[in-house]
Amino acid sequence: xxxxxxIDVLVVEDDPVAAAAHTLYVRRAPGFRPVGTVHxxxxxxxxLERRRAQETPVDLVLLDLYLPDGHGLQLCxxxxxxxxxxxxxxxxxxRDLGMVRQAVSAxxxxxxxxxxxxxxxxxxxxxxxxxxxxxxxxxxxxxxxEVDHAFAVxxxxxxxxLPKGLSAPTLDAVTATLRRTGGGLSxxxxxxxxxxxxxxxxxxxxxxxxxGLAVREPQYGQVGRPELCYRWRTADRGGG
Numbered sequence: 001x002x003x004x005x006x007i008d009v010l011v012v013e014d015d016p017v018a019a020a021a022h023t024l025y026v027r028r029a030p031g032f033r034p035v036g037t038v039h040x041x042x043x044x045x046x047x048l049e050r051r052r053a054q055e056t057p058v059d060l061v062l063l064d065l066y067l068p069d070g071h072g073l074q075l076c077x078x079x080x081x082x083x084x085x086x087x088x089x090x091x092x093x094x095r096d097l098g099m100v101r102q103a104v105s106a107x108x109x110x111x112x113x114x115x116x117x118x119x120x121x122x123x124x125x126x127x128x129x130x131x132x133x134x135x136x137x138x139x140x141x142x143x144x145x146e147v148d149h150a151f152a153v154x155x156x157x158x159x160x161x162l163p164k165g166l167s168a169p170t171l172d173a174v175t176a177t178l179r180r181t182g183g184g185l186s187x188x189x190x191x192x193x194x195x196x197x198x199x200x201x202x203x204x205x206x207x208x209x210x211x212g213l214a215v216r217e218p219q220y221g222q223v224g225r226p227e228l229c230y231r232w233r234t235a236d237r238g239g240g
């Protein structure tokens with residue numbers, strides 16, 4: 001990375017555990033440097049204003065969309081109106097397609113759905129770095145091919161976003177099943193609903209728990225060992 005400036009990153013995430021994980025992922029990505037971690041929209045605005053006043057503006061914001069004091073896209077628009085030029089990668093569990101369209105219109109350059117692995121975030125960061133390298137020089141593009149290449153670098157996936165052995169369609173099905181249910185579901189119940197084995201369902205459920213999107217809790221009923229049940233975490237917090 002010699003001769004190439006570091007990309008300074010602000011992590012905006014209300015969940016302290018997720019914020020620490022995202023900051024660690026950024027620190028491990030070559031060419032990136034986490035310069036701050038905040039948990040609210042107000043703290044993000046204050047941090048970015050202070051960095052701009054010090055003439056050390058932030059290059060990239062990893063932004064959770066559901067913050068305790070406002071929506072992340074409202075923050076994006078406010079930052080643009082105030083003249084901030086930091087790019088934004090949304091990291092969120094918001095799957096609504098209308099939300100995705102709004103994110104694009106607000107200037108979000110990447111939209112990464114929770115749950116995701118460290119490898120998935122690393123992939124987005126690496127492609128963002130290459131995008132900046134492509135468009136980093138002064139002057140005009142040599143032609144349409146150079147512009148197309150820059151956008152292709154930013155948008156085209158290069159590896160799976162999930163840990164080995166997990167598939168996106170099955171994860172979507174497990175996620176949808178949990179979100180439809182107000183209470184907890186056992187791995188057996190999820191397996192029957194999705195059409196997979198109990199062991200497979202548990203792998204996906206544990207992945208959601210590890211990502212902070214679901215909670216695992218014992219359910220006491222009939223005599224015998226309590227059964228582990230899983231529920232979507234939106235009831236605990238905004239859902240990221």
